[in-house]
Amino acid sequence: MAALSPKPIPVPTRETKPYWDACKKHELHIQQCADCGHHQFYPRLYCTKCMSDKVEWVKSLGRATVLSHTTVYRPVTQAFAADVPYVVAMVTLAEGPQMMTNIVGCDPEKVHIGMAVQVTFDDWTEEISVPKFKPV
Amino acid sequence: MESLRGKVAIVGAADTEVGVVPHLSATQLYVKGAKLALEDAGITKDDIDGLITCASWVEPYMYHAEMIAEYMQIFPRYCLNVATGGGTTLAIMHHAASAIATGVCNTVLITMADNMLSGLSRDRAIEAMSTAGHAQFERPYGPPIPGFYALLAQAHMHKYGTTSEQLAAVAVACRKHASLNPAAQMRQPITIDDVLNSKLIAQPLHLLDCSLVSDGGAAIIMTSAERAKDFKKKPVYMLGVGEGHSHEHVSQAQSLTTSAAKEAGERAYAMAGLGPKDIDVAELYDCFTPVVIIELEDLGFCPKGEGGRFVEGGRIELGGELPINTHGGLMSHCHPGHPGSLFSITEAVRQLRDECGPRQVADAEIAFVHGQGGIMSTHCSMILGKEAN
Ligand SMILES: [Zn+2]
Numbered sequence: 001m002a003a004l005s006p007k008p009i010p011v012p013t014r015e016t017k018p019y020w021d022a023c024k025k026h027e028l029h030i031q032q033c034a035d036c037g038h039h040q041f042y043p044r045l046y047c048t049k050c051m052s053d054k055v056e057w058v059k060s061l062g063r064a065t066v067l068s069h070t071t072v073y074r075p076v077t078q079a080f081a082a083d084v085p086y087v088v089a090m091v092t093l094a095e096g097p098q099m100m101t102n103i104v105g106c107d108p109e110k111v112h113i114g115m116a117v118q119v120t121f122d123d124w125t126e127e128i129s130v131p132k133f134k135p136v
Numbered sequence: 137m138e139s140l141r142g143k144v145a146i147v148g149a150a151d152t153e154v155g156v157v158p159h160l161s162a163t164q165l166y167v168k169g170a171k172l173a174l175e176d177a178g179i180t181k182d183d184i185d186g187l188i189t190c191a192s193w194v195e196p197y198m199y200h201a202e203m204i205a206e207y208m209q210i211f212p213r214y215c216l217n218v219a220t221g222g223g224t225t226l227a228i229m230h231h232a233a234s235a236i237a238t239g240v241c242n243t244v245l246i247t248m249a250d251n252m253l254s255g256l257s258r259d260r261a262i263e264a265m266s267t268a269g270h271a272q273f274e275r276p277y278g279p280p281i282p283g284f285y286a287l288l289a290q291a292h293m294h295k296y297g298t299t300s301e302q303l304a305a306v307a308v309a310c311r312k313h314a315s316l317n318p319a320a321q322m323r324q325p326i327t328i329d330d331v332l333n334s335k336l337i338a339q340p341l342h343l344l345d346c347s348l349v350s351d352g353g354a355a356i357i358m359t360s361a362e363r364a365k366d367f368k369k370k371p372v373y374m375l376g377v378g379e380g381h382s383h384e385h386v387s388q389a390q391s392l393t394t395s396a397a398k399e400a401g402e403r404a405y406a407m408a409g410l411g412p413k414d415i416d417v418a419e420l421y422d423c424f425t426p427v428v429i430i431e432l433e434d435l436g437f438c439p440k441g442e443g444g445r446f447v448e449g450g451r452i453e454l455g456g457e458l459p460i461n462t463h464g465g466l467m468s469h470c471h472p473g474h475p476g477s478l479f480s481i482t483e484a485v486r487q488l489r490d491e492c493g494p495r496q497v498a499d500a501e502i503a504f505v506h507g508q509g510g511i512m513s514t515h516c517s518m519i520l521g522k523e524a525n
Contacts, residue, residue, distance in 0.1 A: 007276070007278075008271060008275040008276055009276070010271065010272040010276055011271070011272070012272070013272075016272055020272075041273075042270070042272075042273050042388075067291070067392065068287040068288070068290045068291040068294075068392055069287070069290060070279075070283050070286035070287055070289075070290055070338045070339055070340075070341075071338070071339040072278065072279070072280060072283050072337075072338045072339075073335070073336045073337060073338065073339070074280060074282070074335070074337045074338070075278060075280070076262075076263070076266045076278050076279060076280040076283070077263050077266065077278075079278075080278040083278065086278060088277050088278065088279045088283050088286075088287070088338075089287075090287055090386075090387055090392070098387065098388075099273065099387060100270075100273060100274045100277050100279065100386075100387040101277055102277050102278070113290070113291065113294045124276075130276050130277075132277075
């Protein structure tokens with residue numbers, strides 16, 4: 001069979017570049033509305049709560065709790081085969097927004113809903129560092 | 137607002153052979169399904185003035201519906217292609233019903249097919265579907281499609297105590313029904329232990345908690361209730377339809393355990409003037425076992441959180457309180473991709489026509505069909521009946 005695709009390296013857009021620029025410095029940045037204080041992820045042109053266009057980039061505490069998780073045994077593509085078993089999770093940031101991630105740095109069997117986790121970064125290229133989470 | 141209740145009927149319904157069908161291309165499957173549905177309705181292609189298709193992964197065209205019209209040499213005045221997964225079938229029937237009720241067109245052919253298995257190979261099909269995830273904020277984490285659904289299953293198990301055995305009971309029921317359907321791709325009965333002992337794909341989902349990768353097509357013909365009496369077979373009437381749309385990416389979902397099936401179902405019941413207790417047979421979207429449990433709750437067949445207990449003890453099997461997926465569903469009958477839910481419609485039509493032989497639900501008068509697309513993103517419910525009133 002022909003070679004399957006490599007890992008999908010994120011390609012920043014005009015809208016997401018500040019996020020990936022911050023990740024490169026190993027900081028997790030999300031948007032906050034200057035009018036109503038609402039935090040949101042992923043980045044958008046407007047605040048989804050009050051439709052204000054005064055959305056600003058702020059540094060997240062990088063703390064989160066696990067909302068759900070799964071340990072993957074059949075990789076999505078061969079590019080992920082070496083990582084099996086790996087944990088795909090959804091986490092809720094302390095600021096409120098939720099995001100998909102991997103839980104790393106612990107036995108997959110130890111991951112549980114409600115677990116406290118902290119952001120960590122996986123350097124994929126010189127430009128792209130992917131935020132993941134590890135136990136506090 | 138004028139209601140669509142009883143205004144539109146299905147007057148033709150057919151499936152192609154399904155499963156492993158290497159001798160037909162994707163386009164040929166669309167056209168074969170269409171031809172069989174026309175024969176079932178007892179009409180010719182020149183009686184069709186509306187055409188809707190789903191997109192094909194294997195043989196995509198920018199104007200797919202126009203391509204099928206061109207291939208068949210039909211010249212509709214209403215022609216569209218819709219490309220949004222498992223919820224598509226019912227949502228486009230909603231559109232078709234509106235077009236018929238408002239006189240935009242009279243007789244609509246809906247044909248859906250693909251050959252994910254023979255046209256792509258299983259690995260390539262799975263990889264193609266994985267592009268469903270957000271390119272920057274989901275796919276870098278390597279979630280396979282079963283992984284997305286595993287997140288829902290895990291959350292449901294944590295919140296409501298749902299068990300792997302209860303998930304497995306869904307797959308067992310669907311396979312039992314497929315064993316009675318000569319057309320189904322997988323007909324060997326399975327047990328709960330078989331499901332639990334099958335390969336772990338994305339915990340808690342095992343191989344047998346997942347749907348198939350298949351070839352196949354299905355088609356239906358819809359027209360107004362007045363015209364419906366002139367066709368070969370007894371019409372099946374659309375009594376209620378409703379949609380709910382909550383997100384595109386599951387990482388943006390407001391809830392992992394309650395879906396927009398709730399709104400879709402409530403809207404369909406309200407139009408039909410019926411409730412869950414009136415339903416004789418339900419064909420529910422079953423790409424993965426936890427989806428059925430969440431749908432049973434959100435569609436009101438049991439209280440929220442009780443879905444796991446509801447599927448136990450044969451309650452969803454033939455002879456039970458609410459037989460589901462009597463053809464075998466996506467886990468045992470076939471799952472060629474976008475067309476998936478259309479097989480639920482053709483099966484519901486056959487049930488209401490008493491054409492199902494050993495898998496016939498006795499005295500089936502009212503059928504409920506639910507489709508969902510994306511990762512519990514887009515939902516459409518439909519209630520079909522033997523009578524218009
Ligand atoms: Zn705001």
